[in-house]
Amino acid sequence: MKHGAPLLVVILAGAALLAARPWPAEVWQAAASLSAWLGSALLVASLMLMIREPRLSSALGGLDTMYRWHHRCGTWGYMLVLLHPLALAAQAGLLSSQMAARTLSPFAQPWPVGLGWLSLLLMMAGLAVTFSPRVGYRRWRTVHLSLAAAVLAGLLHGLLLRSGSLALMLFLLLAVLAIAFRLIAADHGALAYPYRVTQASHPADGLIEATLEPLASELRIAPGQFVLVAFGNGPGFQGCEEFHPFTVSNLNERGVLTVTIKALGACTSHVQRLQAGTHVRVQGPFGNFLPSGETRAQLWIAGGIGITPFIARLRVSPPTVPISLIYLYRHLSDAAFAQELMLLKTSIPTLELVQVETGDTAPELDTLLARVSDLDRRDVRVCGPAPLVAGLRREFKRRNLPLQQIHFESFDFR
Amino acid sequence: MMRLLFLGSTAAFWLAVVFFAMAPVPTVSEPAAKKSFTLAEVARHAKATDCWMAIDGQVYDFSRYLPKHPAEPSVIEVWCGKEASEAYRTKTKGRPHSAYASELMSGYRIGQLSATP
Numbered sequence: 001m002k003h004g005a006p007l008l009v010v011i012l013a014g015a016a017l018l019a020a021r022p023w024p025a026e027v028w029q030a031a032a033s034l035s036a037w038l039g040s041a042l043l044v045a046s047l048m049l050m051i052r053e054p055r056l057s058s059a060l061g062g063l064d065t066m067y068r069w070h071h072r073c074g075t076w077g078y079m080l081v082l083l084h085p086l087a088l089a090a091q092a093g094l095l096s097s098q099m100a101a102r103t104l105s106p107f108a109q110p111w112p113v114g115l116g117w118l119s120l121l122l123m124m125a126g127l128a129v130t131f132s133p134r135v136g137y138r139r140w141r142t143v144h145l146s147l148a149a150a151v152l153a154g155l156l157h158g159l160l161l162r163s164g165s166l167a168l169m170l171f172l173l174l175a176v177l178a179i180a181f182r183l184i185a186a187d188h189g190a191l192a193y194p195y196r197v198t199q200a201s202h203p204a205d206g207l208i209e210a211t212l213e214p215l216a217s218e219l220r221i222a223p224g225q226f227v228l229v230a231f232g233n234g235p236g237f238q239g240c241e242e243f244h245p246f247t248v249s250n251l252n253e254r255g256v257l258t259v260t261i262k263a264l265g266a267c268t269s270h271v272q273r274l275q276a277g278t279h280v281r282v283q284g285p286f287g288n289f290l291p292s293g294e295t296r297a298q299l300w301i302a303g304g305i306g307i308t309p310f311i312a313r314l315r316v317s318p319p320t321v322p323i324s325l326i327y328l329y330r331h332l333s334d335a336a337f338a339q340e341l342m343l344l345k346t347s348i349p350t351l352e353l354v355q356v357e358t359g360d361t362a363p364e365l366d367t368l369l370a371r372v373s374d375l376d377r378r379d380v381r382v383c384g385p386a387p388l389v390a391g392l393r394r395e396f397k398r399r400n401l402p403l404q405q406i407h408f409e410s411f412d413f414r
Numbered sequence: 415m416m417r418l419l420f421l422g423s424t425a426a427f428w429l430a431v432v433f434f435a436m437a438p439v440p441t442v443s444e445p446a447a448k449k450s451f452t453l454a455e456v457a458r459h460a461k462a463t464d465c466w467m468a469i470d471g472q473v474y475d476f477s478r479y480l481p482k483h484p485a486e487p488s489v490i491e492v493w494c495g496k497e498a499s500e501a502y503r504t505k506t507k508g509r510p511h512s513a514y515a516s517e518l519m520s521g522y523r524i525g526q527l528s529a530t531p
Binding site for chain 1: 431
């Protein structure tokens, strides 16, 4: 469902507005009440949007959309919650400036008010780290978890001051369930499927392709989708057991799938030494980047490791409509599947292939797009780094082409 | 974009907190404390729009506050014009008001309850 995530936000915000009734007549008191209620609703929505569950993700528009709304709700919710104590102080300031100052002092108030301050300061510190680009993934993940604790403390603060509020009890329940599901089912992998590595090869520098065989029931995956994989232990290999997203680059009818992993961080660099026999846990599938049954001609643009969903589709079920595939890579030595693509081109008559070695400079997108015929009548699907997607969006805008024509999926789940 | 919103709103928040904390403290004058009212005088203000109450020996004019009270209007309106110390202390459910409520209430004090009826 395309608009599932914003719909969830609207439902929770609507429930908050109803729960805040009767709305106070005084402006600052109304601002204090509504900012607290709406802020709580958005923060609960933000928690619910971090759940990684295939059916829920499909209903809410995909993990990419969920994470975009998770970020929006988290930031807007935080801003609304900031307004809450300020509006209370402004209301008290109508009586005296001393009262306003005392309203903002957690030490002059009952302890549930102090809990609200604790929530706010935890949120502030957590978000400061979250928005810092220099923080490594593991530290970022630990600190990000403190934000969940901050939301729980904030909801508890509200519940203690407004005892008996059914809406707040419901919000607290939803928040606890979302956090528990994320920690137990997703991060700990309670619902993951067991697989085993049967083959590992290196199609390019800093890249490993691992073939995974199901040990119990198999996941039903379509080409272009991605899975979350945690590598465990195997012969001569000790995995980091963290779930990371990888696009499936091949699959067969027996449920055997292949993932291609680039060394980008500590865990994925370690995975490059993977051996056959290693046990893995797999969750998914997620995404709908390359839906089958295309009716329009396609323009596929891949940057580096972004070639994986396209190679999966070409290997498993190549479209019958004309496809132009532009594959951009820095150097031939780190270009995965370059040889195989040349072979696929000879067996798929509708495939036009353009491979470009960019070196260390940004590709000239204007020149590249000029080589594509009927650009305005093609569906454009891009998988690559964020600057490539942003550059293509700018180029499409400059050419007055509708941005809805471009479909992309990012794998930045921070 | 989200990062900028976070940084901007956090900076604005702390500026506002500093503004409230540094606001000048008014000179304390308590003319209200010198006034005193009998219970009969309090009883003449027994409407929601003109609501006085006597609580713990003090007289309060809650006319402006009533629309802001978090509970249902009927809960507090019945105490207009009356001695409401017990109701204030127990909220009629055996639970006291918070320290914050006591502080807020002081802003509405208009005098003392006269010892003579």
